[in-house]
Amino acid sequence: MNRLFLGWMILVLLLWCGPALAQDTVCVQCHGGLDGRLGAPVGQWEKSIHAANGISCHDCHGGDPSDFAMAMSPERGFIGVPGYEEVPAFCGRCHLGVREDYEKSAHGEALANGGPNCVICHGNHEVVKASIDLINEQDCTRCHDYERAAEVKGVIAETEAKLQSLDLSVASLHRVGIDVERLSGELFSTRNQFRRLFHTVNVEKLQQQRSAFDSDLAEIGAQVGEIENQLSQRKLIGGIIVVLLVLAGCVALLIRQTYHSEEEAGE
Known part of the structure; x- marks a missing residue:
């Protein structure tokens, strides 16, 4: 009896935990159980x-x-930890456009002399989401004064605010069941191209190209506004219909009550 119960318990645990464990690679399973520098990357990555x-x-x-x-076999493509100057090429395997702009920037040109690579600003395993907040006095002044970085941030702040506002609007439309796949794709593409420019750390280039992005965002905003207007009209029409139905119900009820009253009076 005890063995049967134990067997059922093991089966339940496997069914409960199996999907979660299946999501972990052997890398996470192994390093997640280690202490110190070998285990820290898992918590950071999560x-x-x-x-x-x-x-x-x-x-x-x-x-x-x-x-x-x-898991760490070169035969299976294991690369390991890149050297400091290899990091841009390492990250650039996915972030191609960003790498291109970075390499032409003051940051990229200074790499061989200890200039910042990707992980200096973005972190290595605890990679943070790209945002304008990455440009801040505390982080930038680790390497240089903040004046130039503040100029860059000032140029992109307004456009970045428009991006965030449109993100919220598109997400709101999605929540009410509107198909926003095309709009999301356009916004995603525009955002990525714009944020790619951050890595040039070139104020003049940002100023020159910002208007084109603002124009693209205005077009997306117009499409979002049109959909929102259509939704508002539908809500208004729906509200009017509900009111009319309620009024019709009230009138029908009054007619019925009047009819019954007349019948009772006739009797």
Whole structure:
């Protein structure tokens, strides 16, 4: 009896925990149980934008995420930790446009002399979501004064605010069942192209190209506004119909009551 109960308990635990465990690569399972510098990356990665988007250890470092024995095998494409100057090329395998702009920037040109690479601003395993908040006095002044960075932030702030506002509007439309796939795609593309420019750290270039992005965002905003107006009209029409139905019901009830009253008076 005890064995039967134990067997059922094990089966329940496997069914309950199995899906969660299946999501972990062998990298996470192994390093997650380690202390110090070998275990720290797992906790950092779990808080990252990479983890939120399903990008795991092997997507950057290579190797076989399903086989403990081959997880760090060069035969399975394991790369390991890149050197300091190799980081832009390492990250640039996915972030192609950003890498291109970075390499032409003051940051990229200073890389060989200790200039900042990607992880200096974005973190390594705890990669933070790209936003205007990454440009801040506390972080930027670790390497240089804040004046130039403040100029860059000032140029992009208004456009970034428009992006965030449109993000909220499109998300709101999605929540009420509107098909926003095309709008989301346009906004995603515009956002990525605009944020790619951040890496040039070139105030003049940002000023020159910002108007084109503002124009694109205005067009997307007009489409969002049109959909919102249509929704408002539908709500208004729906409200009027409800009011008319209620009034019709009230009139019908009054007629019925009057009819019954007349019948009772006739009797």
